Amino acid sequence: MMRRVLSLLSVCCGLFSVSCILSSVCYSQDTTRGVRIGLTYAPGTRPGVLIVPVSGHNGDSVRVMLGRDLDFGDRLTVIPTDSGDAPSGPLNYPVFAALGAAAIAQASVTPAGSLHVVVHDVGGARVLGVIDFPLPSPALGGEWRFTVHRGSDEIERLVTGSRGVAATRAMYEHAGSLWIVDSDGAQAHPVGGTEGGLSPTWHPSGRYVAYQQLANSGHHTIVVKDLTGGSVARSFSSGHTLNMSPAFSPDGNTLAFASGADGTDIYSVAPFGGGSPTRLSSGQGTLNTNPTFSPDGRQIAFTSGRLGHPEVYIMDADGTNPDLLTTTAFGDQLYRSDPDWSPDNRRVAFQSQVGGVFQIMAISLRDRSVQAFTSEGRNTEPSWAPDGRHLLFTSTRSGTAQLWVLDTESNRTRQLTHGGARMGAWSPRF
DSSP states (O other): OHHHHHHHHHHHOOOOOOSOOOSSEEESSOGGGTOOOSOOOOTTOOOEEEEOOOBSTTHHHHHHHHHHHHHHHTSSEEOOOOOOOOOOSSOOHHHHHHTTOSEEEEEEEOTTSEEEEEEEETTTTEEEEEEEEEOOSSTTSHHHHHHHHHHHHHHHHHHHSSOOSTTOEEEEEETTEEEEEETTSOOOEEOTTOTTEEEEEEOTTSSEEEEEEEOTTSOEEEEEEETTTOOEEEEEOSSSSEEEEEEEOTTSSOEEEEEEESEEEEEEEOSSSOOOOEEOOOOTTSBEEEEEEOTTSSEEEEEEOTTSSOEEEEEETTSOSOEEOSOSSSSSSSOEEEEEEOTTSSEEEEEEEETTEEEEEEEETTTOOEEEOOOSSOEEEEEEOTTSSEEEEEEOTTSSOEEEEEETTTOOEEEOOSSOOEEEEEOOOO
């Protein structure tokens, strides 16, 4: 039945003629005049989007990737259709509306080797925008795929007003070194020269990562690595044996980390160039670890055992005004740690023991209310996506420690890695 519908569409539909053919992205709505990008739809609903067959070289692969990315974004419902020929002629919007589509993505791979996408508003019978990205060589290679992910993110932004996170990556520890994987679980590969690497964190530019490296001597150092050339930009410690859990500030000019011998404190340092680390916390022999910056860089959340058990605290970025964030009014055991501050400044995610097993939770910065997200298996080390909606975390629910992705609005989860992984860090948008 769906194949017959597509056959009908191929007769009465075609490439919509638009006057704005751009080299990057063209929006049919003028945001400089206060007009909202995206469709108008009821809150809590997921508009249906239909991706028509894609013409050009590797068109079927492009269509599959776009559909999977939009599905993983959790803001749209991808309407399944059979394969067929790309439609030609003006689009018959009422036919698509009958299929439940609020939007249409009409893509092609041009003879020049670019990804060309026209996004349509079905109800408004209009073009929302046009996307054009040159596709790198080789076809179906890592950067080629990443460019298609960028196209998916722009489709999501045009339809919903919020850019997707398909064109992002995760870094994690696997088999004694650091690895990188695309947001859809593809293209997993090791990062050279990171043997002994733990607890990675991304620079906001996406060019650098910092991580804790364990040397054969047992001495832990903090390493800042340039991913573009593979060189080490800086390696340092505060003079102590243990240096761990680094985190970049939002502007990338400060790196916070934990350091100590008998107990640890939070230190900060300029990640590039010279300068000695400055101690921020005063834990008096307790463990103070896992710093994470607020989106404006003015505050740091961190784990501290100063009450005799781990809790999450917030302090100013200069170390002043420490304040307990997680109270003892929830859960059945006094253990909360590994915070990560959401990019939208609404919540801090953390891990908490419930029945002797770690679970992922988040606390609201507005009213200190707590929401639990997991209950199956052991779930640890949350890391927010750039959209402030999805969380990356380590889980044993499949039998071994793997990275999983959680949509915090629907509680939908999906497995990201399959070869054993932990200590995941979600990248910024590139």
